[in-house]
Amino acid sequence: MNATVGILAIAVLATAGVIIRPWRLPEAVWAVAGALLLIGLGLLSWRDAITGVRRGTDVYLFLTGMMLLAELARQEGLFDWLAAKAARAARGSATRLFTLIYIVGTVVTVFLSNDATAVVLTPAVAAVARASSAKEPLPYLLICAFIANAASFVLPISNPANLVIYGAHMPPLLAWLPLYALPSALSIGATYVVLRLTQRHCLRQPISADVATPTLSGGGRLAGWGIVATSLALLAASGFGVPLGLPTFLAGLATAALVFCRSNFSPMQTLENLTWGVLPLVAGLFVLVEALEKIGATEALAALLQSLVQGSATFAAWASGVVLAVGCNLVNNLPAGLVAGRVVAAANAPEHVRAAVLIGVDLGPNLSVTGSLATILWLAALRRDGYHVSTWTFLKLGAVVMPPALLLAIAAALIE
Numbered sequence: 001m002n003a004t005v006g007i008l009a010i011a012v013l014a015t016a017g018v019i020i021r022p023w024r025l026p027e028a029v030w031a032v033a034g035a036l037l038l039i040g041l042g043l044l045s046w047r048d049a050i051t052g053v054r055r056g057t058d059v060y061l062f063l064t065g066m067m068l069l070a071e072l073a074r075q076e077g078l079f080d081w082l083a084a085k086a087a088r089a090a091r092g093s094a095t096r097l098f099t100l101i102y103i104v105g106t107v108v109t110v111f112l113s114n115d116a117t118a119v120v121l122t123p124a125v126a127a128v129a130r131a132s133s134a135k136e137p138l139p140y141l142l143i144c145a146f147i148a149n150a151a152s153f154v155l156p157i158s159n160p161a162n163l164v165i166y167g168a169h170m171p172p173l174l175a176w177l178p179l180y181a182l183p184s185a186l187s188i189g190a191t192y193v194v195l196r197l198t199q200r201h202c203l204r205q206p207i208s209a210d211v212a213t214p215t216l217s218g219g220g221r222l223a224g225w226g227i228v229a230t231s232l233a234l235l236a237a238s239g240f241g242v243p244l245g246l247p248t249f250l251a252g253l254a255t256a257a258l259v260f261c262r263s264n265f266s267p268m269q270t271l272e273n274l275t276w277g278v279l280p281l282v283a284g285l286f287v288l289v290e291a292l293e294k295i296g297a298t299e300a301l302a303a304l305l306q307s308l309v310q311g312s313a314t315f316a317a318w319a320s321g322v323v324l325a326v327g328c329n330l331v332n333n334l335p336a337g338l339v340a341g342r343v344v345a346a347a348n349a350p351e352h353v354r355a356a357v358l359i360g361v362d363l364g365p366n367l368s369v370t371g372s373l374a375t376i377l378w379l380a381a382l383r384r385d386g387y388h389v390s391t392w393t394f395l396k397l398g399a400v401v402m403p404p405a406l407l408l409a410i411a412a413a414l415i416e
Helices: 003-020 027-040 046-055 057-075 078-090 094-112 114-131 138-150 160-169 173-198 218-239 245-260 267-272 278-294 297-311 313-331 333-347 351-367 373-384 391-413
Strands: none
Touching: 003 027, 003 278, 003 313, 027 046, 027 278, 046 278, 057 078, 057 114, 057 160, 057 218, 057 245, 057 267, 057 278, 078 094, 078 114, 078 218, 094 114, 094 138, 094 173, 094 218, 114 138, 114 373, 138 173, 138 351, 138 373, 138 391, 160 333, 160 351, 173 351, 173 391, 218 245, 245 267, 278 297, 278 333, 278 373, 297 313, 297 333, 313 333, 313 351, 313 391, 333 351, 351 391
16 A cells, blocks of 8 residues: 555544544544554554654643543532523623623633633533533533634644644744734634624513622632633643643642632542543544654644745745645634644745634634534533534534634735
């Protein structure tokens, strides 16, 4: 078997398995199976596979820390307490509750990252829907998925993909904000307007305003302060150019140590409830990207980007942003971001081209359920709470919500 053809075929099949989930097998099964098949057929050495797995270390640490914080908050009743507060603040208005959740989702994404919105906020919103007796909880749950991507380039820490795309050349915060402030504002605003319009019929439902607020335990308060401290730690880490994984992981461990001193739950109970399957999923995707690099995919794409920039940098920006936005939904934005970051660096692309690439990688996944790791985590959180959103349902909505936000954000990024 020709190595290039074999690697491409396995990468496509593994990615299709992650997206389609045949026989409802977990996404991780297909990513890991693809990685093992590459090694078993001799298309990728085990040393190169290990190198690929190691590239994801920061992501594994980040996700583990976030999942730990979310589970601590859930089991200690913090989400139920916040849900009751939000339901009372809505004062019986479904649209007011929708807006409140959207604002909270934006804040969580900006300061804790889009993956945190999927992991931390989704259970809280599910609790809000139950507390307010909402007959149609889906509009509120959809917010968690869409805002996780729409607000993910406000700050460098808002999406781990931002760090991957810029690598060691991450601009300082004062340079980042002028470049991405307007695109972010348009992305967040357009996503809100279109999502609100598409859900307007469901938002006419009555919701309960008479919601009893449960007493928040000491462990719940500690979990809440742990989440706040983690967001501050991530801002500091980003400011000093420190990878986010280890600070997040250590913050999660420190919070857990404090919470368990006041909790009725054992550490083992907490660990058993974490969505561990996401880690082998990410590892498998890193191995697939490593294999693609071995066959020269990065160099070929960098040469293509250079030729586009030489013809017209503006056209190169639009083409890169739109193609990546769609492509992320075919291969997931984590591997797409890894490849895109290396291609942009190799091509020495202008800053506005890199900005369009980043917007495509961050915002494009709002098209489908498998576009980003955050959306996959959102799906896992929904399943835990007994909800299900089909691929087709999300795709129909994403095809309406994503394009206006994407086009407005890229256009704003190209303004001199």
